[in-house]
Amino acid sequence: MGDLILSFPLVLWLERTYPGHPIWVVAEEKFFRPLMNVSPRVYYFPWEGVNALLQNRYELIINLSIRNEAAKLAGELDAEAKLGPVVLENGATHIFGNWQLYRASVVENNRHNLFHWADLNALDCIPLGSIAQTTWPQPRTLHKDSNRIGLFLGASEEAKRPSVKFWADLCAELLKRGLRPVLFGGPMEQGMGQEVAGLFKGPVLDMCGKLNLAELIAVGQSLQLFITPDTGPMHLAAWSGMKVLNLSMGNVNPWETGPYQSDHYVLRSTMSCALGCWSCRRDKLYCHSPFTPSRIAVAAKRIIVEDRAGLSKMNMPGLRMALSSRNDDGLYFLDQKSGSRSQAVDSLGRFWQQFFGALFGLWDMEQAASVWMELAGQNPLLAHKMEAHLPRLGKEFSRGLARSKTLDDSFWNSCPLILRQFTGFIHLFLQNNDYNRHSWIQVLSYYEQLAALISQS
Structure with a gap:
């Protein structure tokens, strides 16, 4: 139920971004039926009725579920664009959307994640400006005599x-x-x-x-x-x-x-x-x-x-x-x-938020650079530890590109904790793209941007 409610902001933004387009939501009936009076205006479908959806073509499919049957349904539906986990014709599951992939990468790896699920639901398809301009009602304050x-x-x-x-x-x-x-x-x-x-x-x-x-x-x-x-x-x-x-x-x-x-x-x-x-x-x-x-x-x-x-x-x-x-x-x-x-934890969280936001086009790298310089000034030992480990990552990624190799399953969490927000995403990104040459080139680009920031300190 909580996950369904956290999709409500996305639904409101979709209404504004795609005016006049009906929004159909597949969910557990035991969750959506009690919420229909407070839900945004959508058409709910229980899982038992999903076959009816196969008769239509859609402008956009967004899969927010981790269930395999949801990814399979997303693969079967005909749409101009898809986001989230989708089972492809060859039976493999591919995650579409940078932010959907990022969210998957923080499973058991969210120590320094500062992105809320409701924002991550939307960032692949809703402009940041629309999210930023949204004002939510203040919580109700009753008369002081109420106790x-x-x-x-x-x-x-x-x-x-x-x-x-x-x-x-x-x-x-x-x-x-x-x-x-x-x-x-x-x-x-x-x-x-x-x-x-x-x-x-x-x-x-x-x-x-x-x-x-x-x-x-x-x-x-x-x-x-x-x-x-x-x-x-x-x-x-x-x-x-x-x-x-x-x-x-x-x-x-x-x-x-x-x-x-x-x-x-x-x-x-x-x-x-x-x-x-x-x-x-x-x-x-x-x-x-x-x-x-x-x-x-x-x-x-x-x-x-x-x-x-x-x-x-x-x-x-x-x-x-x-x-x-x-x-x-x-x-x-x-x-x-x-x-x-916890100054170091707070600063690292802000740094990774700014870094990934810049990586995926929400803003430029200047904000990430500013947070990194602040972090390095407050925690020079932490900054040195991160900088010292970067050459190993660079060698690993260069070998990967040269030999089209795969990474060991332990790669992402064998790195220092301070780097796992990055290595967790990189590992999943490569797996998601079957370690093809283009994905290795993209990973080296991500690495170079990170190294350029950290070398400033």
Whole structure:
């Protein structure tokens, strides 16, 4: 459901870019049917009805799914242009579009990725100017006398959601501050809601399993704040105007899947392993520990009274508080408001964002050069490490061109972590083009542009 909601901005931009053209969306019926009242104007098709699509020719096919059947369908449909994974006539899968390929390359390799999924959905087919000019409604602010706080208990994986005890203790902390907690969840969270209410033993309204999505949206308009892990209802809340406090814990990256509209709050662990985490390999979820109910309740109170100065002064060791916004280029941005900064990680993320944006024509290389010089000045050892490894890459790519060789499966992640945003994309780019001569020439061009930037320091 969350992925479907994150495609809504793309649909709105497609309406403006291709006026008068109908937009047909293939999706799981259990996800799209409850969202139809809040969805942009499209024609939804369940998977059971996709054969009807084969009778038409399309101007553009965009496959945002990782499912093989979606790539197969994209290959079978007749269209002037296609983006995303497509099964070709020879049975091979090819990813069309630089940004769709980039997104595929950050799977298990997103430590320094700062592009949001909703932006990546669109960048191959929507001008950056259209994205930058889009203004989204501000989250709804209710009268200060309203004191109801929504708590969405569930998430797709245990690592992404707080425990029953956390939610029960948070109810108590909110109540101490004059706020009334309301529990939300789907049918799967019904038992969890009962456990939280039973452990809390205080006044709490348990709505878990009692509302459909349309009713959740309606009830949500009476909430001052919606506190939620990274889950589909979080995106629905932000889309429908609720003010969100996202507890971004576990194997999620808020830069990619945080609330997309502006002025929503995101709390994230500062642990280094929390960056680019796909599945926890430690003996317990240490990134959950800094999320204490008292901290969350204090933050919630300050968000409600719009005390941003107070929020920025909050001492929350182990956590960062950020506000969703837009950067100077009009793309999604998390504006840090409190917590310690990891200067090197932040600078590398900005550098790779600027580099790939220039590589794919969003802007020129001057911005990437400026960020690199700043990074090299602040972290000379890191800059030296990256520069020292570049000649090895150059030799590898030159041999590849001369011998039309393939790369070992371990190539991209055998490189230093600071370079994997680049090597991960390069490795997938070559595979996607069957290591043909033209792809090796293109890779050398990408490498030369990177080397020219880094050699400046």
